[in-house]
Amino acid sequence: MNRRNTISREFFATIAAVLVLGLSVMCAIQTALSAAYFISERRSSLTDVLNGAAALSERFADEGSIVTKPLQGDDILERAHSGYELFNTASGALVFIADENGQILLHTGDDAFTGENVPLAYIDRMNEGDIFVTGTLDGVYSAKYYTAGRCITVGGQKGYLFAASPMTALGGYMRDMLAMFSISAVVILVLCSILCWVLARRITGPIEDISEAARRLGSGDFTARAPVDGCVELADFATTFNNMAARLQTIDNSRGQFMGNIAHELRTPMTTIKGFIDGMLDGTIPPEETKHYLGIVSQETGRLARLVQNMLDITKLEAGEVPIHAQTYDLWKTVTDVVLSDEQRIEDGKIDIQGLGGDPLLIYADPDFVHQVVYNIVDNAIKFTPAGGTISFAAERRDNMVEVRIxxxxxxxxxxxxxFVFERFYKEDRSRGMNTRGSGLGLHICKILINLSGGQIHAESEEGKWCRFVFTLPVGQ
Structure with a gap:
């Protein structure tokens, strides 16, 4: 299996490659610029030598020409040669003079010349202006030189003055420059490598922490959290991950609680049913009481069926599988229908109903959703209202919503x-189990239905006196 590099190694390798590439390009540019500068400086230096040698040649104009054969006086030749040697000593440049045929008449540095004449092509070019060339001057030198040439007139005679500097100096200059550049580059690479490694660890450290937390989360440890540090983006990433982990932990806790609640809610009626049936089968319950206990079994079975149906309804609602058929209609019609359907229970409990009816109040919602919400709330109200108590209804429009209070x-x-009253299976007294108080799913269904209808629901209460459920629905047009 291939081993993948860590993020820090990839980051370090990338930065190192960029640095090396950048330094290489810089070295190439610096080398080219340095070579151009050296050649330019050499040309300027040789031009200065030409200017000085030309001025020196003018001093011999009255004594005899040094560009005419035969030379007029050996003393003139010796003094001219001595003067040119001064330039050679001071600047390291060769100085020589040639006639119109290219024959070298006077020069310094005997070892540098091969004895060949200056090609006439260069003589012709010098008649048009100064020249600057590189190389052996077509065999005049035994090595490569930078050569500057100029046409001069001394004592009425035309001659051609040259100054040359060895090209080997460029190699030495470039070696020195590259040596200094290499030292600087090594220092830069070392410092940048240290900085890049520190920066890589600073950036990738939080990522590795998040990765470790993700591995723990994937293995089932929902308490795993990533430290929120580093740059803004990584801190936001860690915060998002922690929020996700917290939601997953909540879901996992809810799932465990949900399974426990289901087991508890199903176990109680099933135990009751099994106990009564076993009693009838083994004769513990007399035959004359069988009908009574079969009625209890029927009631418990019906409650089991309602519990299962409620769980199915919640599953469908949360999955968005229940279509919403919203329409505009009168809220009071639904409230009245629910109260009339529970009329017998209300009368048996000697409960007084207040606030029912009134002017039509239009809402825009699914009638089945609203009917289920009102039914669940009224059902709870009937269960918890003592004999002689009161259930009151009120509704009014608030901007673009209708507020309903039961x-x-x-x-x-x-x-x-x-x-917690709207949570699944929540009952204030958890010891009651499955009894006339219900399964704890009705209010949870109410919350889902109201949210799907575009409204909100909450509960208000003063312990020992009253309880009120308030929900809102969109106004109908």
Missing amino acids: ENTGAGIAPEALP
Whole structure:
């Protein structure tokens, strides 16, 4: 299996490659610029030598020409040669003079020349202006030189003055320059490598921490969290990961609680059903009481069926599988229908109904959704309202929403329980199990249906006095 590099190694390798490439390009540019500068400086230096040698040649104009054969006086030749030697000593440049035929008449540095004449092509070019060439001057030198040439007139005679500097100096200059550049480059690479490694660890450290937290999370440890540090982007990434982990932990806790609640809610009625049936089968329950206990079994079976149906409804609602058929209609019609359907229970409980009816109040929602919400709330209200108590209804328009309030007298809800009344299987007294108080799914279904309808729902209560459920729905047109 191929081993992948870590992020820090990839980052370091990338930065190192960029640095090496950048330094290489810089070296190439620096070399080219340095060579051009050296040649330019050499040309300027040789031009200065030409100017000095030409001025020196003019001094011999009255004594005799040094560009005419035969030379007029050996003393003139010796003095001219001595003067040119001064330039050779001071600047390291060769100085020589040639006539119109290219024959070298006077020069310094005997070892540099091969004895060949200057090609006439260069003589012709010098008649048009100064020249600057590189190489052996077509065999005049035994090595390569930079050569500057100029046509001069001394004592009425035309001659051709040359100054030359060895090209080997460029090699030495470039070697020195490259040596200094190499030292600087090594220092830069070392410092940048250290800095890049520190920066890579600073950047990749939080990423590795997040990766480790992700591995723990993937293995089932939902308490795994990543440290929120580093740059803004990595801190945001860690925060997002932690939020996701927290939600997954909540979901996992909810799942475990949900499974426990289901087991608890199903076990109680099933135990009751099994106990009564076993009693009838083994004769513990007399035959004359069989009908009574079969009625209880039927009731428990019906509650089991309702519990299963409620769980199926919640699953479909949360998965978005239930279509919404919203329409505009009168809210009071649904409230009245629900109250009339529970009329017998209301009368048996001696409960007083208040606030029912009124002017039509249009809402825009699915009638089945609203009917289920009102039914669940009224069902709870009937269960928890004592004999002689009151259930009251109120509704009014608030901007573009209709606010509905259903209140009942009674024990109410404890303040610490209010935030949880809409959670699945939540019951304020968890010891009751499956009884007339319900399974704890009705209010959760209400919350889902109201949210799907575009509204909000919450509970209010004063413990020992009253309880009120308030929800909103969009106004109908």
